[in-house]
Amino acid sequence: MRAVRYVAINVFRESIRDRVPYNLVLFAVLLIGSSYLLGQLTAGQDVKIIKDLGLAATSVFGLFIAIFIGIGLVSKEVEKRSIYALLSKPVSRSQFIAGKYSGLVLTLAVNVAVMTVALYAVLAYMSWTESAQFKAGWERPAADPALLKALLLIFLELMLVTAIAVFFSTFSSPILSAAMTFGLYVAGHFNADLRNFDKVVDSKSAATLARVVYHVLPDFAAFDIKTQVVHGIPVPAMYLGATIGYGLAYIGALLLVATFIFSRRDFK
Amino acid sequence: MSPAIDIDNLAKDYAVGFWRRRPYRALDRLTLTIEPGEVFGFLGPNGAGKTTTLKLLMQLIYPTSGRATILGRPVGDLAVRQRIGYLPENPSFYEYLTAEELLTYFAQLFGFSPADRRKRIATLLDRVGIGRERRFQLRRFSKGMVQRVGIAQALLNDPEVIFLDEPMSGLDPLGRRDVRALILELRDQGRTVFFSSHILADAEALCSRVAVVAAGRLAAQGRLADLTEFTVRGWELVVANLSAAALERVRPATSRVIEISPGRYSLELSLAQPADRILAELVATGASVVSLNPLRETLEDFFVQRVNAVGQGSRTEHEAVDARR
Amino acid sequence: MTQPARGVHPLVAVAAAAFLGLAILLQVVRDRSVPADVFVQRLLYVRSPQVLDRVVLGFDALAADVYWIRAIQHYGGDRLDVSGRVRKYQLLYPLLDIATSLDPYFNIAYRFGAIFLSEAYPGGAGRPDLAVNLLRKGIATQPGKWEYYHDIAFINYWQLRDTQAAAEWFRRAAQQPNAPNWLMPVAAAMLTEGADRTSARFIWRQMLDADQEWLRNRAQRGLQQIDGLDQIDQLEQIVASVPHRSGEPYSWLEVIRAGRLRGIPLDPSRTPYVIDPQTGRVSVSDQSALFPMPETKK
Numbered sequence: 001m002r003a004v005r006y007v008a009i010n011v012f013r014e015s016i017r018d019r020v021p022y023n024l025v026l027f028a029v030l031l032i033g034s035s036y037l038l039g040q041l042t043a044g045q046d047v048k049i050i051k052d053l054g055l056a057a058t059s060v061f062g063l064f065i066a067i068f069i070g071i072g073l074v075s076k077e078v079e080k081r082s083i084y085a086l087l088s089k090p091v092s093r094s095q096f097i098a099g100k101y102s103g104l105v106l107t108l109a110v111n112v113a114v115m116t117v118a119l120y121a122v123l124a125y126m127s128w129t130e131s132a133q134f135k136a137g138w139e140r141p142a143a144d145p146a147l148l149k150a151l152l153l154i155f156l157e158l159m160l161v162t163a164i165a166v167f168f169s170t171f172s173s174p175i176l177s178a179a180m181t182f183g184l185y186v187a188g189h190f191n192a193d194l195r196n197f198d199k200v201v202d203s204k205s206a207a208t209l210a211r212v213v214y215h216v217l218p219d220f221a222a223f224d225i226k227t228q229v230v231h232g233i234p235v236p237a238m239y240l241g242a243t244i245g246y247g248l249a250y251i252g253a254l255l256l257v258a259t260f261i262f263s264r265r266d267f268k
Numbered sequence: 269m270s271p272a273i274d275i276d277n278l279a280k281d282y283a284v285g286f287w288r289r290r291p292y293r294a295l296d297r298l299t300l301t302i303e304p305g306e307v308f309g310f311l312g313p314n315g316a317g318k319t320t321t322l323k324l325l326m327q328l329i330y331p332t333s334g335r336a337t338i339l340g341r342p343v344g345d346l347a348v349r350q351r352i353g354y355l356p357e358n359p360s361f362y363e364y365l366t367a368e369e370l371l372t373y374f375a376q377l378f379g380f381s382p383a384d385r386r387k388r389i390a391t392l393l394d395r396v397g398i399g400r401e402r403r404f405q406l407r408r409f410s411k412g413m414v415q416r417v418g419i420a421q422a423l424l425n426d427p428e429v430i431f432l433d434e435p436m437s438g439l440d441p442l443g444r445r446d447v448r449a450l451i452l453e454l455r456d457q458g459r460t461v462f463f464s465s466h467i468l469a470d471a472e473a474l475c476s477r478v479a480v481v482a483a484g485r486l487a488a489q490g491r492l493a494d495l496t497e498f499t500v501r502g503w504e505l506v507v508a509n510l511s512a513a514a515l516e517r518v519r520p521a522t523s524r525v526i527e528i529s530p531g532r533y534s535l536e537l538s539l540a541q542p543a544d545r546i547l548a549e550l551v552a553t554g555a556s557v558v559s560l561n562p563l564r565e566t567l568e569d570f571f572v573q574r575v576n577a578v579g580q581g582s583r584t585e586h587e588a589v590d591a592r593r
Numbered sequence: 594m595t596q597p598a599r600g601v602h603p604l605v606a607v608a609a610a611a612f613l614g615l616a617i618l619l620q621v622v623r624d625r626s627v628p629a630d631v632f633v634q635r636l637l638y639v640r641s642p643q644v645l646d647r648v649v650l651g652f653d654a655l656a657a658d659v660y661w662i663r664a665i666q667h668y669g670g671d672r673l674d675v676s677g678r679v680r681k682y683q684l685l686y687p688l689l690d691i692a693t694s695l696d697p698y699f700n701i702a703y704r705f706g707a708i709f710l711s712e713a714y715p716g717g718a719g720r721p722d723l724a725v726n727l728l729r730k731g732i733a734t735q736p737g738k739w740e741y742y743h744d745i746a747f748i749n750y751w752q753l754r755d756t757q758a759a760a761e762w763f764r765r766a767a768q769q770p771n772a773p774n775w776l777m778p779v780a781a782a783m784l785t786e787g788a789d790r791t792s793a794r795f796i797w798r799q800m801l802d803a804d805q806e807w808l809r810n811r812a813q814r815g816l817q818q819i820d821g822l823d824q825i826d827q828l829e830q831i832v833a834s835v836p837h838r839s840g841e842p843y844s845w846l847e848v849i850r851a852g853r854l855r856g857i858p859l860d861p862s863r864t865p866y867v868i869d870p871q872t873g874r875v876s877v878s879d880q881s882a883l884f885p886m887p888e889t890k891k
Binding site: 003006014018080081087089090091092266268 | 326
């Protein structure tokens with residue numbers, strides 16, 4: 001386990017030296033700038049829009065980091081051959097994969113955490129500068145703790161995207177990995193449509209096929225509770241629990257297959 | 269005493285061709301044993317299978333058939349990695365780390381305490397001749413400096429067996445001399461050194477035993493002294509103040525004439541020639557003798573001869589392999 | 594366990610499959626327990642077609658398709674809902690509106706909306722006004738499409754009971770390029786005889802040739818409804834001709850005993866007609882596929 005830890009720390013260090021944290025600056029600028037501009041617009045809507053924007057930006061920025069670093073995590077080391085010296089040390093190929101994955105997840109965790117703090121700070125400020133009478137009309141408080149539920153699922157979603165990227169990275173070139181990871185992300189978001197196929201399609205086999213595809217594709221649509229959280233629609237604990245469990249199990253499956261593939265490779 | 273490295277019929281095929289029907293045999297049933305404390309030279313021309321063998325020993329690639337053990341354990345055993353060191357050919361590490369950070373990272377993987385780590389790293393970097401640069405990122409290092417860092421990381425854990433793939437590559441003569449001294453030091457400490465090279469002079473200077481591979485096959489192995497027969501095949505005569513006339517008179521008897529500087533020549537005489545009589549004649553013309561040395565068969569001659577023999581043999585063997593399929 | 598020659602133990606692959614199985618199991622459990630309403634709101638997170646158009650970044654037609662599929666599924670889902678909740682197909686108009694805004698040439702969407710937005714509940718949303726809105730939007734984009742005028746005309750005729758307006762729309766339909774030549778006579782018939790079954794039959798029969806199956810089905814049902822209306826008229830005459838003691842409830846048995854019918858009459862969808870015990874009026878059962886019946890004069 002020591003090996004996993006140190007490989008992970010090294011991934012984190014590399015992300016810092018690759019200037020990943022600058023995206024946080026961009027995020028902060030985006031959020032603060034928008035809140036100021038929107039403050040001049042229609043009253044009441046600006047808090048909702050900042051929430052929407054903050055959640056969406058956290059998701060999008062995180063997605064880019066997950067994909068663009070994730071696809072290179074394994075393939076870059078193999079291509080540059082820095083893996084030769086590394087694997088002569090007491091670290092197995094499985095520990096290598098686990099360490100690389102954990103390192104990127106750590107990077108993403110820090111990223112999401114900082115963005116969460118920034119978002120709440122901006123919302124708290126907006127709340128503080130607003131009149132009490134006005135605030136009474138809000139559906140939900142500005143600095144609403146319920147947002148954390150959405151952010152948690154966003155983080156889990158990013159973990160899943162990372163696992164997919166790492167999986168492809170064990171056997172595929174960076175460009176192909178990026179395309180396939182992104183493709184699965186988009187497809188997974190339309191999963192909700194596949195689920196209801198059987199209601200309206202006559203052909204039994206088509207409905208069954210849609211069902212199978214629905215279950216096999218990563219169900220990214222389910223991680224998106226941004227709307228509910230912003231409108232104050234309650235999200236059942238059962239839903240959260242089952243979705244988190246789903247994510248973790250799917251990630252486990254992906255990493256195991258990635259380990260399986262990677263452990264059999266010849267490094268030419 | 270059990271061998272440090274035991275290689276038994278190790279073979280590696282690569283699938284080539286679009287339909288993958290024609291395997292390319294990069295290593296053909298290599299069998300070798302390396303005893304503890306030896307400095308073993310693994311020699312061969314480029315593409316002979318040296319790096320393939322080392323990668324098989326490090327389990328970077330998997331064998332098609334055969335097995336190998338290191339310190340009695342099968343290759344890939346995690347515990348054994350604690351006791352070995354490896355320098356890849358033309359190594360590349362992490363550009364964004366400094367030399368110190370790289371060694372720290374590897375030392376962490378070995379599980380050394382922070383104090384122990386610091387001490388080892390400082391000592392090793394001094395030993396391989398990296399000074400202030402140890403704080404710079406590796407992206408700023410020259411090829412020679414990366415090679416030195418590579419040697420340092422291979423020795424980080426005081427390994428019992430050290431594997432070096434072309435350790436001299438990228439080094440200037442001073443660097444090469446340092447590495448030679450280092451290898452001898454390791455031998456004196458009782459460690460086993462297995463290094464591959466295509467530079468025979470290094471092998472001659474360092475090794476107790478060698479193996480020669482060519483086209484994936486073992487061409488010869490054994491103690492250095494046993495392999496190169498001490499046959500004298502001729503003489504080298506260096507003379508000064510040789511007049512042009514005298515030179516022309518003696519030229520037919522020579523197999524080779526090299527002008528070192530005006531009046532100073534190196535003459536090669538075959539065994540058939542009466543060397544002492546020619547010597548006396550030259551002295552009589554007024555030339556002075558600088559040196560007279562026997563020419564022995566060198567490792568290079570042996571090497572070239574054996575590699576060519578494999579080349580002849582491999583053609584017929586490949587035909588046999590095809591026929592069998 | 595012996596170490597395999599290459600890589601990690603093959604059981605790892607089995608474990609991976611097990612994890613995937615677990616994931617799918619959790620997914621199924623979650624889907625079963627959470628009501629679908631949680632997602633209904635999400636379908637229309639973006640209500641504004643203009644915003645969506647920008648967000649979709651050039652994949653308009655594809656997004657239009659997605660919304661079209663969602664519209665059908667929404668209709669189907671509500672239609673087949675047996676939970677007893679009254680479903681009004683609330684999202685049908687917005688979904689079709691978005692689909693046609695993203696892709697203004699999306700003909701099927703307009704025509705689907707024409708039928709199922711205007712039709713009374715439970716067959717449709719019962720909002721002929723929204724149907725007309727949608728079709729007007731279609732006309733604005735493609736002024737020459739006679740089908741859209743025809744559909745508006747039919748809605749005016751069948752649901753809104755405005756035969757003047759219907760006639761006007763039929764006339765305008767007839768003036769569009771490639772319009773079939775039976776539109777003018779129908780317009781004329783509208784003006785002279787008012788709402789009548791012959792014209793309605795005629796229009797439904799035209800629709801039997803449509804290339805969309807659901808259009809054909811709707812036309813088939815329409816024809817059956819008109820046949821039903823005729824049958825009801827005949828049945829009421831028969832009932833009236835049977836001697837009946839006042840105070841007694843009306844029933845089919847009475848009619849059958851009187852020898853005027855051989856059995857309980859079935860409507861064109863093979864469901865028995867219902868006779869009101871108090872008034873003796875005959876109507877289609879509310880379990881019938883033809884329910885609710887349109888009202889027309891003869």
